[in-house]
Amino acid sequence: LVLEKSKGEILGVVIVESGWGSILPTVILANMMNGGPAARSGKLSIGDQIMSINNTSLVGLPLATCQGIIKGLKNQVQVKMNIVSCPPVTTVLIKRPDLKYQLGFSVQNGIICSLMRGGIAERGGVRVGHRIIEINSQSVVATAHEKIVQALSNSVGEIHMKTMPAAMFRLLTGQETPMYI
Secondary structure, eight states, X not given: OEEEOOTTOOOOXXXXXXXXXXXXXXXXXXXXXXXXXXXXXXXXXXXXXXXXXXXXXXXXXXXXXXXHHHHTTTTOXXXXXXXXXXXXXXXXXXXXXXXXXXXXXXXXXXXXXXXXXXXXXXXXXXXXXXXXXXXXXXXXXXXXXXXXHHHHHTOOEEEEEEEEEHHHHHHHTTSSOOOOO
């Protein structure tokens, strides 16, 4: 897709990392500035993965490098983007036949910190750096760490979780101020 903008105008986006374990390690559109070129285009959605900008691949690049590439577009009037549309929320299904099986991930304040290679959580789609927002249709957005751990450690059978990149969660819940680039 091609975005039109004025020379000297910023793109008006906030990007975050997709999180370790995502299918493609690239940046995700976390926010758009009202009235900015990205929002005006009507072609982008929160959660979209940005694959490339002006034929420069962003896949595998650190967040700061991607931010630098986007900041460098200020004097462009047309920006060519290659995106993959993805909803910002990832649905995860962990199949745990019995409590004797480890879930295979650690969580701190709702954020997945580590993942056991080849474990049932990794196979179910759990990603490091994602914030758990729902466990078995119950919101855990304003839930204490202990309660989240308790809900997970006592769960057996099919465990349905919804997660999103932690940086996006912080932006959406007002814990972080968006830095538009």
